[in-house]
Amino acid sequence: MRAVRTTVNRVLLGAVGLVLTVLGGSVLAVGLGAPAPSWWIHDGRRDVLLGDAERTRWREADWWWPVVLAALAVLLLLALWWLASVLRRHRLDEVLVDTGDGEGAVLRARALEGALAAEAGRPDGVERAHVRLTGRRGAPRSRVRLLLAPHLDPESALRDFTTGPLAHAREAVGLASLPTEVRLKGVRHRAERVG
Structure with missing residues (x-):
């Protein structure tokens, strides 16, 4: 059981690290002047992360921001729970x-x-x-x-x-x-x- 948990933790950490590295590296590369690929969400170096249209798109929907904040809060709680379970000394089975x-x-x-x-x-x-x-x-x-x-x-x-x-x-x-x-x-x- 513990070996499975260790393997799952390593795979999850590796996947999260890979995604964050690819996204962060892409943002950095485009910000430094590299040409943005066609699928990229921004047009180039001077483009902002959230433009006026993106920020105000859901302004009329009262449910949008509470749902976004609740989803982020759930993600944060799951991440903290996972961190606590990894750091805790495990009892031998x-x-x-x-x-x-x-x-x-x-x-x-x-x-x-x-x-x-x-x-x-x-x-x-x-x-x-x-x-x-x-x-x-x-x-x-x-x-x-x-x-x-x-x-x-x-x-x-x-x-x-x-x-x-x-x-x-x-x-x-x-x-x-x-x-x-x-x-x-x-x-x-x-x-x-x-x-």
């Missing part, structure tokens, strides 16, 4: 599991995230654990956030996590390594006023 028989299997990444988060949140002092898998199917990476109680030492929490839940997840999937970024955050407790 599945992880390849080494079964030892040479064929392997596929595990849903959310199942592994849930199991890892459940085991990481089990020890005393870990209030909450959140796990997200990124990377490739055969070489996943994980990002973990642990919310720690005030009495828990961050160093021992990190050591317990890497030797416990992280090692178990790595062994269960059959990975030689599972690069992990762990963020530790302490819980803030409000002191109550006595007296």
